[in-house]
Structure formats: structure tokens, C-alpha cells
Amino acid sequence: MRYHIGDLDHQKLRDLYVGMLKPRMIEEKMLILLRQGKISKWFSGIGQEAISVGVTQALKDEEYILPMHRNLGVFTSRNIPLHRLFSQWQGKQSGFTQGRDRSFHFGTQEYKIVGMISHLGPQLGVADGIALADLLGRKKRVTAVFTGEGATSEGDFHEALNIASVWNLPVLFCIENNGYGLSTPTNEQYNCEHLADRAKGYGMESRIIDGNNILEVFSKVDELCKAMRKRPRPMLLEFKTFRMRGHEEASGTKYVPDKLMAKWAKKDPIANYETFLLEESIISQEEIDKLKEEISEEINENLKKAFDEAPVSSNETKELSEVYHKFDYQHIESKEELNNIRFVDAISQGLEQSMYRHNELIIMGQDISDYGGVFKITEGFTSKFGKSRVRNTPICESAIVSTAMGLSINGMKAVVEMQFADFVSSGFNPIVNYLAKVHYRWNEKADVVIRMPCGGGVGAGPFHSQTNEAWFTKTPGLKVVYPAFPADAKGLLNTAINDPNPVLFFEHKGLYRSVYGDVPKDYYTLPFGKANLLRTGNSITVVSYGAGIHWALEVLEKHPIIDADLVDLRTLQPLDMDTVYSSVKKTGKLIILQEDTLFGGIASDISAMVMEECFQYLDAPIKRVGSLETPVPFAKSLEENYLPKQRFESALLDLQAY
Structure with a gap:
């Protein structure tokens, strides 16, 4: 393996080595604990450390990174206290999910890490939303998101790339192409030579990087990040690497040919880099031995701390109270006269007044900008708020819902208009698996309203007439609103936008222009849960x-x-x-x-x-x-x-x- 130092000083070269060594030693310890039954599951990233460490060290601490379960080096490079990681893997209270989720399925605002969910695709759209918030806030930042080659077959991958390209979002889409999706080899997953080539179809730049060469990873990603901060745009990176252990340890690697395993064993990113550093006299064997001793002590001390912690206790009241983010409802009475207006006008009025009230509020949906939406609810909004806040989207409901989640993570609010409530099925996954669960899992809000024009009686047939509220009332973590009158619609919509929890807001389109009511002209709110x-x-x-x-x-x-x-x-x-x-x-x-x-x-x-x-x-x-x-x-x-x-x-x- 050839290494090019470039302008990196010796300290940085050593930092990159230590950055890889630490997660490798943690993993080796975890594999022992797994065999002893002291942790329940492990997804190994052995052999892929250069990607996690190189990318993370190329980012600034304030830049978000969205890893997967083989990216331990992301967490250690962000200096997360090891006892908290160990407690997380044991389902202890000091972990990041208080025992409610396992392994790397968590996020932390403190360290600007947003963990994965098992339905891999949505996190790519979440990265879009985080980057969009940075772009709108004129913050010169990059967001990095990881995925495997297997997940690039999911629709969310393609939707997220398309959105990022259309909106020039500074997202690093990092594909760890490690040869297998569980046991399925790449030749059974896609039929192109390089996944990086897919970028061409989205008008994006791409790079292919040797994922086992730490200097190539760090130098190229660092260079790209600097360029993307100056001129925001997305980048697709394909890291060529290999998974040296099973998808998770119970899977094993019997399906991998012995010759292939031997070939990649020779490309071990740590062993080769260590040899290089020794040959270049950048580090000595004595220093390496000392580093390993120090890391081993740190691991053992923090493991003891985690093991000594009591098992997490179950408390029904606490569990139920933390499904939703706390919302301090503020009742705002109307102080102006009433106007007799249509249901559709009340929705539009509430949305417009909320846009003035919340400068961080973004509306997204198909045809909602200059056209004003198919029901003309946002007609005239672009002249008042601009296209940066009233955003036409491609036809990709799933990634747009995920983008809304990313906006929320990065301090903004989002209203997503489903053109028809029926189409929410294309965005169902991130709603019920990401938005609904995120607060319970790691205490993060999902400040998102999904507007749902729904209902029959207008001769629109099977795909434009459903009233599908029961899909969501069953899902803990979601709020569901369904008004019948214009005044209720406006007041409840205002409350939905104020609420930091995900709200499905149903608007019967048969009522839009047939039902009139007296509605206060000014801004007001109505409480949820009051019939x-x-x-x-x-x-x-x-x-x-x-x-x-x-x-x-x-x-x-x-x-x-x-x-x-x-x-x-x-x-x-x-x-x-x-x-x-x-x-x-x-x-x-x-x-x-x-x-x-x-x-x-x-x-x-x-x-x-x-x-x-x-x-x-x-x-x-x-x-x-x-x-x-x-x-x-x-x-x-x-x-x-x-x-x-x-x-x-x-x-x-x-x-x-x-």
C-alpha cells in the first residue's frame, strides 16, 4: 500500500494512527465480551477503520455526521466517553437511549452525531435536511452520512441524492462498499462497475477512494470538505473496502471465499499504516506499545464503570411520559374581529401567519411554490417568504419527510404538504420509524407537521380519496389532528406548528370550499386533546x-x-x-x-x-x-x-x- 504524506505533519500522522487503533482495540474487547455473553450483539467494522476515522477527522466538530453500525471510529474520533458507549451496548441508563435501543442506534446533539435506524435509507434524507438548515443559515458546513453498498439499492438513497443535487446541499454521501450485504455479494446487488458512477445520473460529482488507506481517505475528504464549504454542493464517495467479519458476529463469514479473505487481510488499514510509520521513523515500537497499554487501561476502566452500573429499571409512568417531547402549550386568544371564510382559506391563513411568527419554518411539497399547491393553499407565499422557505420538491415523499427530520435536528421547523393524503404511503417508513420513535429513543424532537389533504365524496377514486388516519393513530410518538370547521383548522394548525412533536394534520378536501365559518383574522391557538x-x-x-x-x-x-x-x-x-x-x-x-x-x-x-x-x-x-x-x-x-x-x-x- 502506498502512502502519500503531502503536507501532513507528524502529529497529524500519529493522530490518524491512534484514531484507528482505539476502535480496533475496543472491537477486539467487545468480541471477547460477546463470546462471554456480556453484550448481546456486535456489528464489526474491523478492517474499515480508516473510513470512519479519516472522514470524521476531516470534519469540524460542529459539523454533523450520520454513521452506521460499523463506524465505531466516528464515535471515538468525536471523543464520546467510553463508559457511555459501553453502557449503551449493555442497555444501561448511562447509555444514550436509556436501554430503549441497542448498539449504534442513537444520536447525540452534544457530539453532533445522528445514529442510524435499521431501515437504513431514511438517514440519507436526514442528512439533506441538516445540510439544508446549514445552507439557509449561511453556515459554511458539510454534513457527512454513511451507507453501505447494499442500501444504495433502496429508493431513499436515490431520492436523497436527487434532492441534494437539485438543492446544491453540502452533503458527503459516503458509501462503504465492503463486498457483501449480509451474505449477498455485490454482483448480486447491482450491475454497474462502480457505485460512484451513479452520481452522473444526478448531476453530482463523485470520487472513488481506497477505504483501507487512511492518508488517502483523510486527505481527499479534507480537500473536498474545504471546497464544499466554499461552494456548497453534494459529493458521492465510494470507499472500496472489505468486511472482514460477519454482518453481525452470529452470521459468520463462511460464504466468503478463503482467497478473498486472505487478499483483504493483507490490506489491513492499521497493520499497513503502522508499518509505514515505523519505516518512516514517525513513531517507534516503544511508543506503539505504550499507546496500546494506555488505550487498554482506558477500555478496562470504562468497562468496569459500565459493568458496575445497575441494570436499567422499568417505570411505566416514565416510559409513557417520554414518548413525546415536552410541549408547553401556550393558549393565544384572538383579539380581532371574525371573518366568514372557507375551510381552505383558514388553513392558508394559519400557515401564513405561522410563517411570519417562525422565521425558522420551512414549507416543502410538490408544486407548492409559484403554483401554490394543487389546492392553492400556498398561493402567493413565494412573494412573501421566498422560494428558500416555500420549496417545491421532487416527487420523493420518503426523502422529503426525512429531510424535514433533518431540518428539525438542526434547529428548524418543517411543514410538509402531501399533495394527497394517499401519497403518504410513499413516505410511511420515515414517519412511523424515524419521526415517531426519535424522542423515545434518544430524546430528540421531530418538529415536523405533515399536512394531509384527504377524504372522499369528490369522485377522485381509489388513490386520491382515502382517509387514512388509523395508519398513524396506532403509532406511539405521532399526534393526529382532524378538524371539521375553519376556525378549528386554523387554531389547531397553529398549535401543530408550535408543537415540537410530529403531527399528522388531516384536512378533508371535500370541506375545503364547501364549508364556511367565522374565523378570527389574527393569530390564535387551540389546544390538542380537547373535543x-x-x-x-x-x-x-x-x-x-x-x-x-x-x-x-x-x-x-x-x-x-x-x-x-x-x-x-x-x-x-x-x-x-x-x-x-x-x-x-x-x-x-x-x-x-x-x-x-x-x-x-x-x-x-x-x-x-x-x-x-x-x-x-x-x-x-x-x-x-x-x-x-x-x-x-x-x-x-x-x-x-x-x-x-x-x-x-x-x-x-x-x-x-x-
Whole structure:
């Protein structure tokens, strides 16, 4: 292996050596502990240390880096206290996830590290968001994100590269091409000679780097970082290396030919570099022995500290209280007159006033800039806030949601408009696996609102008509809002944007231009988890939300003999069950109306909870009414039959007569 010192001084050459030696010695110790059953799992980066160490040392301490589970050298190069790393791997309280996640699945703002999730792809988009925040803040910084050659087949990889290229984001996309995705060799993963060649398709620069040569890694990455800080742009780096151990230790390496293992063993990044330093008299054997002794002592001392720590304890109250980031809701009353406006105008007004209130708020979505979005909610926004804050996106929902997460990590807020709520399925993974879990895992907020134009009744067919709130009410860590009236929509949207937690904000597009209401002109907020009692009565409780509220009102007006409480839930997570319980205890009867298909919807959970809490007060079986168990049809007659409005009327009359 050939090394080119360039203008690096001896101290830097030694630092790079120590930087690789430390994670190697930690790994060797961890493999012993794994065999002893003292840690549960290990993903080895032996043979790949030069990449982690070289890239990290080329970055500034304030620049974010997003590693994977073979990048121990990133964590040690950022000088994370070893006892905290060891506690993390043992599931102890002093770890970064308090026992809630394992190995390298964590982040830390203190050290500007954002760890991976097992669904590898989203972290690439998160890097885009972090870099976008730096770019908008005019901070001359680079963000580095790691992935393996296997994950480059995921859609998120391609989406993230495309976004970074279109927006000229200073992201180093670092591919560690180590030969195998678990047991699948590269020739079964992709059909191009070099993964770096994929950059051409995205209008990006790329480099191929010898991932086992520490001087080549550091020098080239350092040079690129300096250039990218001056002229922001993305860079795709393919590090050629090899995985000398199994995907994780239990997998082994029997599937790797012996000759291939022997070939790469000769390219060991530490052994070769150590020989070079000795030959060049940059370091002596005595100094190496002393370094190894010091590192060994540090490892043992910190291991003892971690082992001596008590096992993490389970506390139900604490666990439940840390699913969401703390939100100190501030109630802001309106002080101006009311205007009678449409639902769609209330959404637009709330969004615009929030943009003025939060200079760090970014809106992203397809066609939302000059065009104003397909529903014209952001029409005129670019002239007021500029295209840097009102951003058209490529058609790549997954990476845009991840980008929003990155903006939040780097101190900004994001509102993402799904063109139609149906399209959220293309961004489902980062919502339910990244945004929803991030606070519980490592105490990081996800200050993101996903706007969801939804619902049927407009003849839009199976792919533009779903009301899919139940996909998200099931997922701890998400909040779900579903207003029925313009004033509620504006006040709740303002609160959603203020809330540092991820919010799915459902807006029934059938209400956009058909429902009017008196809405305060100025900025105000409404609390989550507070249902609205629209009508009061003594004989029956009707619970609904969204368009269902308007159907219920219409039916109740048609049958004035029905003396009903009508409860508009407004938010589904958090859910105001106290109002429902109070009403049911008074009326003794309950009917729940939802537009979503019946099975597995929010009505089922409300019914179950009322049965558990109010059984002795019930005078009749609880009724649930929802849409047919089919996709949403297109033809008007079919859609009318699909939607639950007529079935609700019949069920309500039956319950009244029970």
C-alpha cells in the first residue's frame, strides 16, 4: 500500500494512527465480551477503520455526521466517553437511549452525531435536511452520512441524492462498499462497475477512494470538505473496502471465499499504516506499545464503570411520559374581529401567519411554490417568504419527510404538504420509524407537521380519496389532528406548528370550499386533546370528526326528535375520552361515525374504551358506522354507497329506538 504524506505533519500522522487503533482495540474487547455473553450483539467494522476515522477527522466538530453500525471510529474520533458507549451496548441508563435501543442506534446533539435506524435509507434524507438548515443559515458546513453498498439499492438513497443535487446541499454521501450485504455479494446487488458512477445520473460529482488507506481517505475528504464549504454542493464517495467479519458476529463469514479473505487481510488499514510509520521513523515500537497499554487501561476502566452500573429499571409512568417531547402549550386568544371564510382559506391563513411568527419554518411539497399547491393553499407565499422557505420538491415523499427530520435536528421547523393524503404511503417508513420513535429513543424532537389533504365524496377514486388516519393513530410518538370547521383548522394548525412533536394534520378536501365559518383574522391557538361538544342532549351520544361531523349534523337536523350530544373529537391523538365518557354516562347510548373503513379504525378503540370504563351506564350496544371494506370507488353512485352517511342515519334511528 502506498502512502502519500503531502503536507501532513507528524502529529497529524500519529493522530490518524491512534484514531484507528482505539476502535480496533475496543472491537477486539467487545468480541471477547460477546463470546462471554456480556453484550448481546456486535456489528464489526474491523478492517474499515480508516473510513470512519479519516472522514470524521476531516470534519469540524460542529459539523454533523450520520454513521452506521460499523463506524465505531466516528464515535471515538468525536471523543464520546467510553463508559457511555459501553453502557449503551449493555442497555444501561448511562447509555444514550436509556436501554430503549441497542448498539449504534442513537444520536447525540452534544457530539453532533445522528445514529442510524435499521431501515437504513431514511438517514440519507436526514442528512439533506441538516445540510439544508446549514445552507439557509449561511453556515459554511458539510454534513457527512454513511451507507453501505447494499442500501444504495433502496429508493431513499436515490431520492436523497436527487434532492441534494437539485438543492446544491453540502452533503458527503459516503458509501462503504465492503463486498457483501449480509451474505449477498455485490454482483448480486447491482450491475454497474462502480457505485460512484451513479452520481452522473444526478448531476453530482463523485470520487472513488481506497477505504483501507487512511492518508488517502483523510486527505481527499479534507480537500473536498474545504471546497464544499466554499461552494456548497453534494459529493458521492465510494470507499472500496472489505468486511472482514460477519454482518453481525452470529452470521459468520463462511460464504466468503478463503482467497478473498486472505487478499483483504493483507490490506489491513492499521497493520499497513503502522508499518509505514515505523519505516518512516514517525513513531517507534516503544511508543506503539505504550499507546496500546494506555488505550487498554482506558477500555478496562470504562468497562468496569459500565459493568458496575445497575441494570436499567422499568417505570411505566416514565416510559409513557417520554414518548413525546415536552410541549408547553401556550393558549393565544384572538383579539380581532371574525371573518366568514372557507375551510381552505383558514388553513392558508394559519400557515401564513405561522410563517411570519417562525422565521425558522420551512414549507416543502410538490408544486407548492409559484403554483401554490394543487389546492392553492400556498398561493402567493413565494412573494412573501421566498422560494428558500416555500420549496417545491421532487416527487420523493420518503426523502422529503426525512429531510424535514433533518431540518428539525438542526434547529428548524418543517411543514410538509402531501399533495394527497394517499401519497403518504410513499413516505410511511420515515414517519412511523424515524419521526415517531426519535424522542423515545434518544430524546430528540421531530418538529415536523405533515399536512394531509384527504377524504372522499369528490369522485377522485381509489388513490386520491382515502382517509387514512388509523395508519398513524396506532403509532406511539405521532399526534393526529382532524378538524371539521375553519376556525378549528386554523387554531389547531397553529398549535401543530408550535408543537415540537410530529403531527399528522388531516384536512378533508371535500370541506375545503364547501364549508364556511367565522374565523378570527389574527393569530390564535387551540389546544390538542380537547373535543368540542357541538350539540347537547340526553338520549344519545354521537361521536365523529372531519366530514363525519357535517353528515351527523345534517342527519340530526333532519330528525329533531333525536335528543343527542354531538362530540367533535378534533384531535385523535391525543384523544379526549373524558368528554366522551361524561356524555355516555349521561345518555347511556353511543354511536361513533368515521369516514374510514370500519375495521381497525378509531371507532373501534373508542368503543372498546367506553365498554371498559362505562359499561354499567350503557342502555344499548355501542354502534360503529364506517365506510365499506373496499377501496374508495370513483363513480358517484358507487362512492355514495361506499361512504357511511346513509348507513349512519339508519343506525342512529335503530339506536334511538332500542
